[in-house]
Amino acid sequence: MNKHTQNILLAIPILLMCHFTALASEIELKITKRYLNFPVSQHEVRHKMTFRSEGQPELNIVIRLTAGEPDYWVFKDVSNLKGKTLTISYEGDQAALSQIYQDNEIAGADSLYQEHNRPQFHFTTRRGWINDPNGLLYHNGEYHLFYQHNPYEREWENMHWGHAVSHDLIHWKELPDALYPDELGTMFSGSAVIDYQNTAGWNEGDTPALVAAYTAASPERQTQGIAYSLDKGRTFTKYQGNPVIDSKEKWNSVDTRDPKVFWYEPSDHWVMVLNERDGHSIYISQDLKNWEYQSHTTGFWECPELFELPVDGDPEHTKWVMYGASGTYMLGEFDGKAFTPTAGKYRYVSGPVYAAQTFTNVKDGRRIQMGWGQISHPGMPFKGMMMLPTEFHLRNTNDGPRLFNQPVKETEQLFTSVNRWSNLSTEEANEALEEYAEKGTLRIKTRIQLSHATSAGLNLFGQHIIDYDLNFNKLNDAFYSPDDPTSMEITADIYIDKTSIEVFVDEGAFTLVMPRTPEESNEEGFHFWGNNITIKNLEVFKAASIWE
Numbered sequence: 001m002n003k004h005t006q007n008i009l010l011a012i013p014i015l016l017m018c019h020f021t022a023l024a025s026e027i028e029l030k031i032t033k034r035y036l037n038f039p040v041s042q043h044e045v046r047h048k049m050t051f052r053s054e055g056q057p058e059l060n061i062v063i064r065l066t067a068g069e070p071d072y073w074v075f076k077d078v079s080n081l082k083g084k085t086l087t088i089s090y091e092g093d094q095a096a097l098s099q100i101y102q103d104n105e106i107a108g109a110d111s112l113y114q115e116h117n118r119p120q121f122h123f124t125t126r127r128g129w130i131n132d133p134n135g136l137l138y139h140n141g142e143y144h145l146f147y148q149h150n151p152y153e154r155e156w157e158n159m160h161w162g163h164a165v166s167h168d169l170i171h172w173k174e175l176p177d178a179l180y181p182d183e184l185g186t187m188f189s190g191s192a193v194i195d196y197q198n199t200a201g202w203n204e205g206d207t208p209a210l211v212a213a214y215t216a217a218s219p220e221r222q223t224q225g226i227a228y229s230l231d232k233g234r235t236f237t238k239y240q241g242n243p244v245i246d247s248k249e250k251w252n253s254v255d256t257r258d259p260k261v262f263w264y265e266p267s268d269h270w271v272m273v274l275n276e277r278d279g280h281s282i283y284i285s286q287d288l289k290n291w292e293y294q295s296h297t298t299g300f301w302e303c304p305e306l307f308e309l310p311v312d313g314d315p316e317h318t319k320w321v322m323y324g325a326s327g328t329y330m331l332g333e334f335d336g337k338a339f340t341p342t343a344g345k346y347r348y349v350s351g352p353v354y355a356a357q358t359f360t361n362v363k364d365g366r367r368i369q370m371g372w373g374q375i376s377h378p379g380m381p382f383k384g385m386m387m388l389p390t391e392f393h394l395r396n397t398n399d400g401p402r403l404f405n406q407p408v409k410e411t412e413q414l415f416t417s418v419n420r421w422s423n424l425s426t427e428e429a430n431e432a433l434e435e436y437a438e439k440g441t442l443r444i445k446t447r448i449q450l451s452h453a454t455s456a457g458l459n460l461f462g463q464h465i466i467d468y469d470l471n472f473n474k475l476n477d478a479f480y481s482p483d484d485p486t487s488m489e490i491t492a493d494i495y496i497d498k499t500s501i502e503v504f505v506d507e508g509a510f511t512l513v514m515p516r517t518p519e520e521s522n523e524e525g526f527h528f529w530g531n532n533i534t535i536k537n538l539e540v541f542k543a544a545s546i547w548e
Contacts, residue, residue, distance in 0.1 A: 456530025
């Protein structure tokens with residue numbers, strides 16, 4: 001008898017308390033345990049499910065609940081309802097309700113984080129779908145990662161704000177979802193700040209409010225709301241005056257979303273950068289509740305960012321960076337009300353990474369970002385991931401200042417050098433890497449010197465990790481030219497996880513993100529290629545798991 005069957009049998013006395021109405025499938029559960037587990041099948045049609053409990057807002061979702069053999073199980077944390085009665089109504093198969101059971105463990109807890117295709121040094125949620133990172137914030141020793149989350153399926157729907165915390169940006173602890181759909185809509189992307197000056201009036205004593213700004217999305221419109229927390233983001237209270245911005249009439253567009261809020265010190269006011277229609281709008285506020293429109297910059301789509309960086313570390317020489325979800329960016333000036341582009345657009349990244357956001361309130365001044373990896377994990381009860389946290393720098397190049405992007409220093413704790421070589425031919429390098437080809441996780445650093453070759457690269461099981469065409473200035477089909485246009489070398493810092501590969505080229509000048517091709521698709525293993533190339537440096541690192 002497997003664990004799931006045991007759990008279901010143990011739950012039978014609870015299920016006997018279920019009450020089925022004549023008009024709809026409905027059960028009443030006296031909550032005695034931490035989790036409710038739900039069987040899900042991708043073959044089922046989504047149906048509406050409603051949760052009702054005294055003193056709690058009604059929650060409506062859709063779910064592919066099944067009475068048959070589930071593809072996987074999902075869960076809802078109901079620890080806040082212990083001792084209370086929860087009523088669940090469902091518009092689908094009544095028999096499927098009888099498969100829901102209570103437990104103090106989620107279904108599949110015995111293999112959690114050790115599943116075959118679970119990324120080992122990238123954040124993934126225990127169950128369900130994730131997309132955009134939201135509310136990235138550092139406060140009182142904790143990095144907060146909120147994120148778009150569908151807890152009830154590994155496809156997009158039912159947008160909540162998921163929540164995880166870390167002390168080092170590397171090892172994450174997943175917490176209960178932080179924001180739930182309400183009468184204004186589902187919870188789309190946004191940001192978070194600490195209201196140290198109590199501008200909104202929600203602080204208690206020495207405890208400043210953690211304030212989240214988010215989009216509430218309905219089919220008719222998208223509006224901006226705020227919520228505050230006095231317990232380090234564990235629970236939120238939504239502002240009764242929401243929405244604080246409703247700009248559909250201004251733009252004649254449903255697309256007004258993804259508020260990024262920060263404090264602008266020179267003018268002592270809050271700034272919100274908001275995606276609206278064809279670009280990013282600037283709003284300002286004194287209290288986080290009342291917002292005034294100021295300006296608009298066209299040419300971006302979704303998930304705005306706006307921040308200031310020193311050029312080559314010089315605090316007297318800074319530029320403001322504005323970017324959107326695709327990672328393309330402009331450089332310019334900002335006076336607290338309007339962004340004035342002076343250069344761009346440029347691109348620092350290529351591949352299925354989207355909606356990156358930077359952390360607010362990082363005390364050492366670093367500008368750290370994380371992006372959503374649009375990557376699947378075959379056979380797993382979750383989808384999507386966060387790519388490695390990276391630090392931005394602005395560095396002068398022959399073409400002017402550009403963004404450089406490299407993994408944060410905290411990632412070094414995960415990787416231990418196990419071998420290194422110098423000045424190898426392709427054959428020698430391939431032989432050196434042969435024993436590492438089937439490792440599930442790995443890091444490789446290399447520097448390749450081209451000769452009269454026009455292209456060179458590195459494959460893993462037939463997949464192009466690096467494909468550098470010196471003649472056409474292309475790197476994995478994206479335009480790329482080194483700062484020294486006469487250079488015959490390219491360097492790469494390569495992070496290989498179970499389902500993804502990240503490559504940081506030439507000390508962060510360009511970043512490549514890609515899904516990892518399954519090993520069984522090709523028996524080739526690692527394979528350097530190119531005409532008379534030299535592998536000047538090659539180093540292999542073993543990778544530890546962030547879940548250990």
